[in-house]
Amino acid sequence: MEKLIKRYIKKDDPETLHDLRVYARKVLSNLEKEGKIDLGLKELLKKSSKLRDTDVLLEICKNKKAKKYLKQKHKKLRKKFLKWLKDFKSLVITLEPQKHKEISLKKCKEILSESFLNKDEKSLHKIRIEIKKCRYTNPKYEKKFKLLQDTLGKMHDYYNCERLLLKLNQNPKTAVKKKLKWLKKAEKKRIKVLKVLDS
Incomplete structure (x- = not known):
């Protein structure tokens, strides 16, 4: 340190x-x-x-x-x-x-049970925080949760870029396009992780 x-x-x-x-x-x-x-x-x-x-x-x-x-x-x-x-x-x-130091896999499944595609950025950011908790408290699935967390993180970065460009009166077209690309990737990973947790 x-x-x-x-x-x-x-x-x-x-x-x-x-x-x-x-x-x-x-x-x-x-x-x-x-x-x-x-x-x-x-x-x-x-x-x-x-x-x-x-x-x-x-x-x-x-x-x-x-x-x-x-x-x-x-x-x-x-x-x-x-x-x-x-x-x-x-x-x-x-x-x-x-009382509840760990997040159960049941709770993790609940978090991932709904599609990311119809959620706003605020909700997705909260989901990402919960996925971090799932990652840290369920070592068996840590890599899967980390990949999902990172993908949502990339989407969040481009969302921030979009907001900045709008603030500066600039065209956010490219940022929006990349944000949506990462959102779709996150949705695919969400489905995969949910299948692994269900198996």
């Missing part, structure tokens, strides 16, 4: 920030099983969320006006995050006993 933080402070690298966030999620996931939480890591995810979004959008939004806007936003967000990161401290605390 310390190595990743030092590396990111030294160099603005999107992959290092991504690795830092993945590491934080894994640690938090394992702590949750023990009824604990690291408040420092939870705050790290919160503080770096918008910065990570700009990294992703800089990669996928090819519009010149959008790129200029994102570079300026990225610079401000990174400066703010680095200031916070220099004083980062891990703080593990024990949570109140929880």
